Amino acid sequence: MKENPSITDIGEKQTTSIFIDLKELLKGIVLIANVLPVFTGFWLALYFTDSAFAAYWDVFVLTIAGSTLIMAGALILNNWYEVDLDTVMQRTKRRPTVTGNISMNVILWVGISASILGFVLLLFTSVEASIYAFVGWFTYVVLYTFWSKRKYTLNTIIGSVSGAVTPLIGWAAIDSAFHVVPIMLFIILFIWQIPHTFSIAIKRYDEYKAAGVPMLPVVHGFELTKRQTLVYIVCLLPLPFYLMSLGTAFVVVATILNIVWIVVGASGFFMKNDRKWARINFVFSLNYLTILFLMMIIVTLPMFHS
Template identity: 65%
Template sequence: MSKEGSLISKNAEISGVYTMESNRTTLAGDIKELFKLIVLISNVVPVFAGFWLAIYFTGSTLAAHLDALILTIAGSTLVMSGALILNNWFDVDIDRKMARTQNRPTVTGNFSLKAVLWAGIILSAAGMGLLLFTTFEAALYAFVGWFVYVYLYTMWSKRRFTLNTVIGSVSGAVTPLIGWAAIEPASHIVPIMLALILFIWQIPHTFVIAIRKYDEYKAAGVPMLPVVHGFEITKRQIVIYIACLLPLPFYLASLGTVFIVFVSALNFGWLIFAIRGLFGKDDLKWANKMFLFSVNYLMFVFLLAIVVTM
């Protein structure tokens, strides 16, 4: 073979390797976008926390319920994945108009909408099936969360009402109940209060996102609170909801003084930060900081609940 032919062959080989690597990177990115990986992880942590705390308060051990743990985490992850995928499938027209969602494979066309629809249905059904091998109550909470997120939030309220945020918050709130109910009925004060914390937390967290992405939601015609009623009303609502978190740690005295003190400090810090936003002039800068605080708040609360009971 001539030197020129060797070079052509070598370049083709290198080009093929780059293409394969590029395809792998694109596929991984598409899957991450489709499953909303960060959202998925933030929902699985409270499931595990609920499961762990149920074991702690029943005086059992993780080893004794290892099979239930695997079924609970796998089942809840599949159900939530299915719900998130169905959200992407239904919202493809909105996602085309929003910069932060234009890379989703449903928008780019990398995944067909039919395939996405079936993936959402199959994963949801498979997750429900696995959870039924734990307890019916755990599967019931998962179904409630799925139904609220897919139908009541995505398909019904998101495009109609500013209350879509409150409605959607129910779906995230069931996660610690799923984990706890896999061990015993979730009528205990601990899973109920953790669910309430999650429910309330999601509302100011989502309002802050809506302020940060105001232009995108407005362009897509999604009636988020700041789009319909403006920033001032939204900021006042954020303050009110965060204030509602203040008494909740005291209902979790069974988790110990350390938990109460640290979570109360977080609540007061978040509230002061929110109040400052009422008098600030740079709403976007404030919203970005509030967003970071709220994300870390959630992970800290549930990880702390696990740590203090180890």
């Protein structure tokens, strides 16, 4: 005899389903990955202005909460607009916009509301931080999602601006970001996103092609994409030397990471399986960024300085 599911079982399944829908809607890993540079920018601003974290804990909460809501709102609006593309691409078919688990109107208003609330919170930190957040939001939602993604291979470069402003938001909540450190963080993130995204585009070539998204490998092929990937990776090589203020240890580690990544990028011309190389390059790029930003935090901890 078939047992009827209990109320508890039904509740657990519904909770799990809601959690999965939210994770897919907010692109969980992407959202978390963008919070780290905001925190790093905030932390480094405290360090270089010789400020105590305890004196700015309320600003920290507003900065992280506000920027997270703005980024979440942008990602939600991206999902709302791209539902037709997500229906075609295998990796996005679980999103609630595709499954219909959440209505499109609800998703639209949640995206708008999260964005507005995030800006309200961030305005309590500084106007400059809010301006950087708006630049990131506008670039991602309007210039990338609404305009360039379906038309131009340059969509990758345009979209990279939105992710690159994140450390500027964190820094500007404490002090003006017209400083060599946050500017270098912006440049590093801007350049990093391009080879990182190219790897995704090669990995997901068939899906992007089926969806009609003009990613570089879809329009111009793998060879050109691999060459451009290597060029952008090489461009990262001199940047740590502009961050000597973070110490020799950081510059050495960052330079080693850059050299290793150049080797990984160049290996694409010798590997027969382009998608296997793209997976390796993608994984390394994630580890590269994580190690780089965590190192910035570690070397500026008080215990590492006299």
